[in-house]
Amino acid sequence: MNTRHITLNVNGTDHAIEVEPRRTLADTLRDQCGLTGTHLGCEHGVCGACTIIVDDAPVRACLMFGVQAEGRLIRTVEGLADGQTLSPLQQSFWDNHGLQCGFCTPGFLMLATWLLERETMIDEAELRHVLSSNLCRCTGYQNILKAVREAAKGLGKWTESAPA
């Protein structure tokens, strides 16, 4: 089998691994790095369950190869909490019932983490626009939107929409 030796930096930790060049980043993280928090819902870039952050941009981990991620800073859901302390966004998902089966949750958390880390303020239209990148089948999105909205308020990033 044709494999390459690469080092991936995930959540600040280096993982020295052997990987087939054709293996997706999602499979690489899950199988080679043991980070199974990144979930695969469609493997064709639509559902967003595998969303992670690579060099400050949200990425579908199913649409990137593991070897392409060498030398880049990769962040996954496992890196959000600080020890036992959930991130404000994770805590907001918990407080607001922003998850049911929990399968799509890591993707939404990473997408929204990216959203909340941007410099710009967030309003309802922008929130819906960004979160419409990912699919959830359980929540009807109501409490995911609420959880991100409340987290944005807590971080001083929320603005009511400008009057039309």
Add this chain to the structure above:
Amino acid sequence: MKWSGQRLPRLEDPALLRGEGSFTADIAIGARCVRFVRSPYASGRIVSIKPPPDMPAGTLLVTGRDVAQLGAIRPTLARFNYAAIGQPVLPLERVHFVGQAIAAVVAATPELAEDLADLVMVDIDPEAAVVDLDAAIAPGAPVLHAESPGNVLVEGKLRQPACDEAFAGATHIEELGLRSRRQNATPMEARGGCASFDRATGRVRLTASCQMPHMLRTGIATVLDMPEADLQVIAPDVGGGFGQKMALFPEYPLLVWLARRHRGSFAWIEDRNENLIASAHSRDQRHVIRGAFDADGTLRALDVDILSNVGAFSCYPITCGVEPLMALAEYPGPYKVPAYAARARGITTNTCPMAPYRGVSRPIITFGIERLMERAAQALGVDPIALRRRNLVSSFPYRTATGMTLDAASYIEAMDLAAAAADLPGFRERQAVARRAGRYLGIGFSVFNERTGYGTPAFAARSMGIVPGYEVVDIAMTPAGEVEARIGASPHGQGLRTTLAQLIADRLGMAPAQVRIVHGDTDRTPYGWGSFASRGMVIAGGACQIAADKLAERLRQAAAVVLQASAETIVLRDGQAFAGDASVPIAELARLAHQRSDIFGTPDGEGRFNLAETASYDPGGTFSNACHVAEVEVDAETGHVRIERYVVVEDAGRLINPMIADGQVHGGVAQGIASALFEEIIYAEDGNILTGSLADYLPPTAAEIPVIEIIHLETISDASITGAKGLGEGGSIGAPAAIANAISDALAPFGVDITELPATPARIRALLRGREPRA
């Protein structure tokens, strides 16, 4: 404090939020990878299935020949008009639908297994296929199964004598033809399983993304003719099910067969394309409904004809009767129907088999009866709300035309509350203004009931060979004072670990954090049925309440000895047992009961202070109810529908955790909106599926789902010992009718209405083409 009724954050969540949940694919890492070869033909004879020339060492190809000795998956109904067809684990002779597993390849990695599966040489002689339900019952249609020459696998019929008379004497007969297109429940986690052979014990542990672990174990043991005790089934974290994961799919017995045969671990993790084409479909139905009305709008009789396309095989254990027979039994819904006639048929076609999907037939029958009410109101010149009020059941208990008992509910109250919340007069003004500007707003109502929490009597009435229904709970206190409740049900997102803990905590005077709900493991839980049919809170909840009361009685008896008081005077609260002012911590009672049982000396040696109890609950069922209101704007140029407002008045009895209840309503409504507007599995005439990815099959996103406003009523019925009625399916039941009515209202100036779902832009444009709005 009382825990029931609190919006308690879920005990399930921290692990899921950290990405530390344990889903089937997470457990499967390290197992040998199984990839199924699937039929490219909807119908045909298998000539040969051969391995590629260079199968690498350590890989396997399994075909129908290898498993020919295994039994078929053959669910039964004890009805004369049911053909009990069987589904082979892998077929030997014929294929019946595109996507049917015809062979399995095993390799060390999923990529290699996929490569090899593509190279397997499949020779199939294609035969004529039939995919449409009308075509399947037309004369000369290809026959799928010799047991069923007319392709009708199941048929139910009833005709009350008063029906003909009522139609003969009716002032107005409203007749309506309806079509509901095929959908896929689309859980975000597709199916998957990992079967591991334990050489020390000779047992197999199957971890599978399923809703009914005990039933899956029974089904697999039956098909493989193996001791059921040698199989452990685990449902770990399950990424949604919505009914799809109830069924025994052929892939699972094959995994267990591989594990036993090759004494190793074998995993199959389904991809999205497989899930879309080969898991289970639903909602492919055609109805013709006739209602006999008096001049004042009173419904005198209802006559329905139901065709359900059940696909190529019958789903185990529920059978392909689930859609047609439920539609037959529950069509009248919350309405008084003095005379009823119905015929329901399940039609087999060369398509993916049908299985339950949230709401089963009720989203379609509600669409049917609510369109009927609107049309009749229009024809008779009666206000549609008033027409519904005249016909809704208002005194309880009420015995329906099909022998079900409607328990206390709030059909009229919910509708009136919804109409008030929707500000109907205000809407009509806005609608009129908009129409003058060439914009088409509409409002739609949907009133329905939802049969929930039904035990064995209801399933037995369907004559099922395997009758589900009860739930058993084993409850015990550890020596350290925590409570473990082992339940046969198997939640997958519904939050039962939290809500059942809330119920138990209240009965024992403890905190929910001290209660562990153990589920999803056939080795650790009593035989039970699972989480489906809006039953978890009612049935597993009821069993937990009974079990907790029995445990509380044991604690009171122990406390009576320790506190030297009589058991009747002991009160459990705040983690203590009180006799007046004297108290002892419950944790201390637990320690004493286990480690100092001598002080509770029982002369007969029975050891009656063991802190363990078993309880079961098997109710007849209850009915939740709701009224949904949708406000839409339809773009007549493009056929696009935008939902401007969505209101739900829901009555699910006592709410144990209102936050979780709201979440169930939200998710259900979103799926109902998807049924109404977006999702459709489309087959080409030759049986190939055209919607095999999430770029073609369109679950809605946060951009399409509006704010969902919820108002709760809490009618307490004695049909449920916790006072809770189920509500898992209601959202998906009410939304299609509300939206179809809203679009029909919006398009009334064009003289068209919605009788086919989903109401896609293409369908709406087809209705409007060549029509001009009336002023």
